[in-house]
Amino acid sequence: xxxxxxxxxxxxxxxxxxxxxxxxxxxxxxxxxxAIDFDLLPLFxxxxxxxxxxxxxxxxxxxxxxxxxxxxxxTLAIAVVATAFGCVLALGAAMLASRITTRNGxxxxxxxxxxxxxxxxxxxxxxxxxxxxxxxGALAGMLALVAFNVGIIAKLTAExxxxxxxxxxxxxxxAGANSVQRARVxxxxxxxxxxxxxxxxxxELNVRASVVLGFVGxxxxxxxxxxxxxxxxxxxxxxxxVVLFVVVFAIDQISGVLRRRLAS
Amino acid sequence: xxxxxxxxxxxxxxxxxxxxxxxxxxxxxxxxxVGLSGAGKSTLVRTINGLVPVTSGExxxxxxxxxxxxxxxxxxxxxxxxxxxxxFNLVTRTTVLKNVLVGRLHSTxxxxxxxxxxxxxxxxxxxxxxxxxGIVEKAYTRAxxxxxxxxxxxxxxxxLAQQPEVILADEPVASLDPPTAxxxxxxxQRINRELGITTIVNLHFLDLARAYGQRIIGMRGGRIVFDGxxxxxDDAVFAQIYGRSLTADDIxxxxxxxxxxxxx
Numbered sequence: 001x002x003x004x005x006x007x008x009x010x011x012x013x014x015x016x017x018x019x020x021x022x023x024x025x026x027x028x029x030x031x032x033x034x035a036i037d038f039d040l041l042p043l044f045x046x047x048x049x050x051x052x053x054x055x056x057x058x059x060x061x062x063x064x065x066x067x068x069x070x071x072x073x074x075t076l077a078i079a080v081v082a083t084a085f086g087c088v089l090a091l092g093a094a095m096l097a098s099r100i101t102t103r104n105g106x107x108x109x110x111x112x113x114x115x116x117x118x119x120x121x122x123x124x125x126x127x128x129x130x131x132x133x134x135x136x137g138a139l140a141g142m143l144a145l146v147a148f149n150v151g152i153i154a155k156l157t158a159e160x161x162x163x164x165x166x167x168x169x170x171x172x173x174x175a176g177a178n179s180v181q182r183a184r185v186x187x188x189x190x191x192x193x194x195x196x197x198x199x200x201x202x203x204e205l206n207v208r209a210s211v212v213l214g215f216v217g218x219x220x221x222x223x224x225x226x227x228x229x230x231x232x233x234x235x236x237x238x239x240x241x242v243v244l245f246v247v248v249f250a251i252d253q254i255s256g257v258l259r260r261r262l263a264s
Numbered sequence: 265x266x267x268x269x270x271x272x273x274x275x276x277x278x279x280x281x282x283x284x285x286x287x288x289x290x291x292x293x294x295x296x297x298v299g300l301s302g303a304g305k306s307t308l309v310r311t312i313n314g315l316v317p318v319t320s321g322e323x324x325x326x327x328x329x330x331x332x333x334x335x336x337x338x339x340x341x342x343x344x345x346x347x348x349x350x351x352f353n354l355v356t357r358t359t360v361l362k363n364v365l366v367g368r369l370h371s372t373x374x375x376x377x378x379x380x381x382x383x384x385x386x387x388x389x390x391x392x393x394x395x396x397x398g399i400v401e402k403a404y405t406r407a408x409x410x411x412x413x414x415x416x417x418x419x420x421x422x423x424l425a426q427q428p429e430v431i432l433a434d435e436p437v438a439s440l441d442p443p444t445a446x447x448x449x450x451x452x453q454r455i456n457r458e459l460g461i462t463t464i465v466n467l468h469f470l471d472l473a474r475a476y477g478q479r480i481i482g483m484r485g486g487r488i489v490f491d492g493x494x495x496x497x498d499d500a501v502f503a504q505i506y507g508r509s510l511t512a513d514d515i516x517x518x519x520x521x522x523x524x525x526x527x528x
Binding site for chain 2: 165167168170171172173174175176177178180181184185186189190192193
């Protein structure tokens with residue numbers, strides 16, 4: 001028995017768009033590199049200059065460890081409080097920035113715009129702004145992180161809301177629920193695991209970001225790093241860095257385990 | 265009483281869902297709507313609670329008009345008209361009880377819903393609804409752990425918790441296997457008889473329609489082409505509704521009814 005002869009399709013032409021895109025990115029990279037006189041040589045030729053700094057780095061002053069505890073706790077406290085405020089505000093903002101929960105087009109578009117403004121500034125710039133507003137200290141760092149967190153968590157959560165199963169929403173509508181009730185009973189349970197995961201992820205970011213924020217005067221271990229750096233106390237600095245490394249690594253691991261559990 | 269007067273539904277893309285429907289459904293009736301996909305049976309059911317807006321004509325449920333109803337009026341209407349869906353539309357991540365409590369939202373203050381507080385009286389109504397569909401032992405089980413038939417029973421309990429005057433069911437057994445489909449249909453029939461709730465069910469399978477319908481409405485191309493008791497709905501009538509002779513695909517096995525000769 002012979003099968004009916006079907007015409008085999010010709011091999012499709014290679015995807016030109018793909019290759020030209022790749023070529024364009026190579027060209028852009030080369031142009032960008034030459035624009036900043038990119039050169040790897042100093043990495044090898046100039047290292048001897050900073051060698052004594054490096055040698056001090058490898059001899060951390062362990063007696064200094066005790067004095068890192070208080071500012072480190074400050075940093076963690078800033079991160080915890082900022083995450084708590086940030087994620088509560090972000091949940092509300094996410095509801096406003098999703099078509100699923102906000103049927104009013106004007107509110108939806110305004111919320112999206114506000115969130116992208118929040119995200120357009122890096123955390124350090126928020127830190128400088130709030131130091132200018134409320135003065136040097138932990139409050140400035142916390143406010144900076146809250147602004148930065150709302151932007152991230154609300155965007156990710158709003159995208160998760162856009163993808164929820166619409167069935168329960170329809171059921172809540174058909175049962176005579178109002179928009180707020182519908183969001184609470186049909187949307188929140190569906191997005192809660194993702195939302196918790198984003199909040200943990202942002203907490204990880206906050207621990208690191210609050211270190212950087214200390215540089216601009218927002219309190220915590222970052223301020224201490226800035227001070228020790230200014231005094232050229234590289235042995236103290238390396239003790240701080242070792243402690244930071246251990247703490248941040250531990251938090252990332254714990255948060256990672258929690259997030260994997262949430263995903264299942 | 266539900267009364268359609270020359271109701272037309274035209275979707276935004278130009279498709280005509282209902283093409284001049286005149287229909288009166290008396291209180292306490294058990295009506296089964298049959299027809300091919302796209303015949304307008306789902307549109308017919310969904311106009312009754314305003315999930316699909318009426319383009320022209322008049323539609324009244326009891327004393328209240330559905331056409332032209334505002335948001336508030338629609339919510340009040342939906343409080344009195346419960347709905348069951350093909351895909352159950354439960355929030356699978358939460359408990360059975362919480363899903364049933366969605367039926368109480370229409371008379372729950374929004375603040376209580378936001379706080380996740382359920383009033384004692386509402387919980388009692390939810391438990392009675394679960395008892396009526398015989399699934400009360402699953403009250404604190406996650407909805408995702410139930411079988412399809414059990415999930416549809418939870419959906420029926422959710423509707424019962426609304427204490428409605430009308431139950432709409434849009435293809436309630438299309439996702440279920442034949443024996444389970446019969447169980448769910450029997451539940452709906454029993455509830456209709458015991459509580460006198462007007463029930464309108466869309467069905468795909470003709471034999472189920474004949475077995476459970478007190479009145480059968482056949483639809484084709486957005487119009488009603490048959491309206492009468494199941495005894496009159498013989499195979500010739502179904503051939504007219506479906507525009508072709510019946511095949512074994514139109515019949516659900518294991519249904520306790522006599523089938524016509526062309527159906528076997």
